[in-house]
Amino acid sequence: MFYGEVLAELLATERNPVNKMYLNEIRIKWKNLEKAAADKEQSNELLVKALNSFTKQINNRKYRFVESSEKGFKDDSPLFKPLYLDDIISIFMNRRSILQHLGIKWGRQRFTTNQGLNPISICSMQDEPNFVTGESPEFLMLTQEFDFQFRITGKRRFIKQQLLFPLMIFHTYRVLKLEDVIRAEYYANMAKSTFAKVHVILVTEMVEESLMHDIKTLPFDTVFVLRKQVESETLEPISLEVVNALEEKITSLLVEKDEVSDNFKETGIISQ
16 A cells, blocks of 8 residues: 555654654554455445544644654655555555456556657658657556557558556645646646546545635546545544545446446436
């Protein structure tokens, strides 16, 4: 799990004995969440209960850095990054059969951008078409990998290239702010230039109170606010209802084609 790897690395490198004690306290709560994630009954109720217990622990003020004592962790420490939300999404994704499909990749990765021909000149294209690609920053994504090959008509030699198309991109935040929305919009448009049907989902615990941007007009499928609140020192619990809705959204986007085509035999309705 993403957060578990970060926690293990921090424990391995931390030299301050008090901070080491803090990390072990946090690890106890994290292990409880891992146990709930491994529940074969796939109970989101247990998962959310463990997640709330864990996030309550890491939001304890004593873990924040105090300059006078040099104890605790700074705000930019990976300890406070919402990688645990990436893990929750990954749990839901691992329940889906699509991960067994050929060429499918899940995890933190980069997608292919700006693919196309860029020869030195038109006349040199038959010998050096110069197929070029770019690369996005790393995101939590479901991607489809292609072994792409082509050749100039009349030639025998194929030019080969690996391309990674984004299918679903997830952005996670503790507090969603205006600059986050602007950045996510930019990369969503970049992803759509590679694969127009890509789905972009934002998952946050809270939203910034001053966030007035009309998110509905932006290229996101859904924004899930897990605590149903604006940014505040008083935290509402993460909502089981919203977590269930997140999993339902993932499931609905990954419905097998056969399920869609056969459904009309029961409902008499065919819809997109």
